[in-house]
Amino acid sequence: MFENCHTPDDVVCVYRALGFTVTCVGGRVALIATPRLGGVAVPSYLAHGVRSGLDVDATPTTTLVIGRSRSGPETEQIFLVGPAAGRRFTSHVLDQLDDAGVRILDVGQRIWLPMTDSSIGWKWLGTQPSLGIRLPSATSVLTAAHDLLLATRRGTLP
Numbered sequence: 001m002f003e004n005c006h007t008p009d010d011v012v013c014v015y016r017a018l019g020f021t022v023t024c025v026g027g028r029v030a031l032i033a034t035p036r037l038g039g040v041a042v043p044s045y046l047a048h049g050v051r052s053g054l055d056v057d058a059t060p061t062t063t064l065v066i067g068r069s070r071s072g073p074e075t076e077q078i079f080l081v082g083p084a085a086g087r088r089f090t091s092h093v094l095d096q097l098d099d100a101g102v103r104i105l106d107v108g109q110r111i112w113l114p115m116t117d118s119s120i121g122w123k124w125l126g127t128q129p130s131l132g133i134r135l136p137s138a139t140s141v142l143t144a145a146h147d148l149l150l151a152t153r154r155g156t157l158p
Helices: 008-017 044-055 091-099 138-154
Strands: 022-025 028-032 038-043 064-068 076-081 110-112 122-125
Touching: 008 022, 008 028, 038 044, 038 138, 044 064, 044 076, 044 138, 076 138, 091 138
Parallel strands: none
Antiparallel strands: 022 028, 028 110, 038 076, 064 076, 064 122
């Protein structure tokens, strides 16, 4: 994806050609979260299950996840998401997600994007972005995370 990139500005051009609104800050490329394109941060220990839950969702989407090559208990993976759609969550559910470390990134918050194809540092996990993809809604990611938390508590993981 970045084989022809030699500077951060080159990387910015790649992402802009894919339709991302990005900025370069201190030599790092960031997506600025908006109501139409944002992120949900999920702790690494839950992220694989959330990705699996999204794969079985009835709505065909492409899951774009940014993660680090080193993972530990405090690391998180960022799911790029479209706008919230469908159900609203109760404050109890949102509190459960927050307690588990799942959080919605605020509008205007920077989402640091991978800048190389290297497996070191931030990287795309699985699918890389491309033109015309459809991202899951923030609601879908939060639902998958909550379903996983409930299954874990009940001891009924698939």
